[in-house]
Amino acid sequence: AQKVTQAQTEISVVEKEDVTLDCVYETRDTTYYLFWYKQPPSGELVFLIRRNSFDEQNEISGRYSWNFQKSTSSFNFTITASQVVDSAVYFCALNPYSGGYQKVTFGIGTKLQVIP
Amino acid sequence: NAGVTQTPKFRVLKTGQSMTLLCAQDMNHEYMYWYRQDPGMGLRLIHYSVGEGTTAKGEVPDGYNVSRLKKQNFLLGLESAAPSQTSVYFCASSPRTSGANTGELFFGEGSRLTVL
Numbered sequence: 288a289q290k291v292t293q294a295q296t297e298i299s300v301v302e303k304e305d306v307t308l309d310c311v312y313e314t315r316d317t318t319y320y321l322f323w324y325k326q327p328p329s330g331e332l333v334f335l336i337r338r339n340s341f342d343e344q345n346e347i348s349g350r351y352s353w354n355f356q357k358s359t360s361s362f363n364f365t366i367t368a369s370q371v372v373d374s375a376v377y378f379c380a381l382n383p384y385s386g387g388y389q390k391v392t393f394g395i396g397t398k399l400q401v402i403p
Numbered sequence: 404n405a406g407v408t409q410t411p412k413f414r415v416l417k418t419g420q421s422m423t424l425l426c427a428q429d430m431n432h433e434y435m436y437w438y439r440q441d442p443g444m445g446l447r448l449i450h451y452s453v454g455e456g457t458t459a460k461g462e463v464p465d466g467y468n469v470s471r472l473k474k475q476n477f478l479l480g481l482e483s484a485a486p487s488q489t490s491v492y493f494c495a496s497s498p499r500t501s502g503a504n505t506g507e508l509f510f511g512e513g514s515r516l517t518v519l
Contacts, residue, residue, distance in 0.1 A: 296443070322507070330513045331510060331511075332495075334508070334509075391508060393446040393447075394445055395443055395445040
């Protein structure tokens with residue numbers, strides 16, 4: 288069985304602060320994909336990033352960065368210099384490398400509020 | 404550039420009524436899914452389909468039925484709605500991948516259902 292834990296249910300930061308969203312996962316699969324999705328107040332789910340278990344390189348995209356550490360089964364997401372538009376619920380998700388149907392397991396989400 | 408479209412966006416039902424949520428995708432994806440999102444529970448898979456004419460149960464299938472008569476459409480039915488089915492429902496689709504399972508899901512905008 289696989290599991291994704293997002294221990295932070297809600298976080299509030301003041302605009303321009305940095306914030307890290309934690310994600311810890313459990314899986315028996317040796318190969319898998321990890322994802323982050325963003326759900327802004329409008330409600331849609333937006334794909335942010337995919338990382339496969341072979342690639343532990345950190346990734347940076349603008350103000351967003353992701354730190355994947357297989358040794359601690361973590362895939363944390365950092366927003367640098369947060370903005371009000373970053374206010375959203377962020378979901379971490381795990382998918383086994385099994386081909387075909389995507390058996391994705393989602394965390395419960397972290398609600399981020401950026402205060403102006 | 405429609406992607407995944409869900410109808411209706413909002414619906415209020417009385418206990419015992421029936422209804423159908425329609426999901427349509429124009430990306431020629433093989434796989435389609437229905438999730439429900441509840442506070443503190445994240446996204447949970449209700450049913451999924453790996454191709455036209457095929458459906459399968461997900462994590463929380465009870466009280467729901469689905470059909471995939473056409474590749475582009477995936478219908479979610481509630482035969483006798485219950486207050487416990489008050490939720491936000493998301494449809495998603497993903498392409499068939501050969502070998503690697505990248506797992507990226509493309510979501511609709513969600514349908515908010517209230518059962519009184």
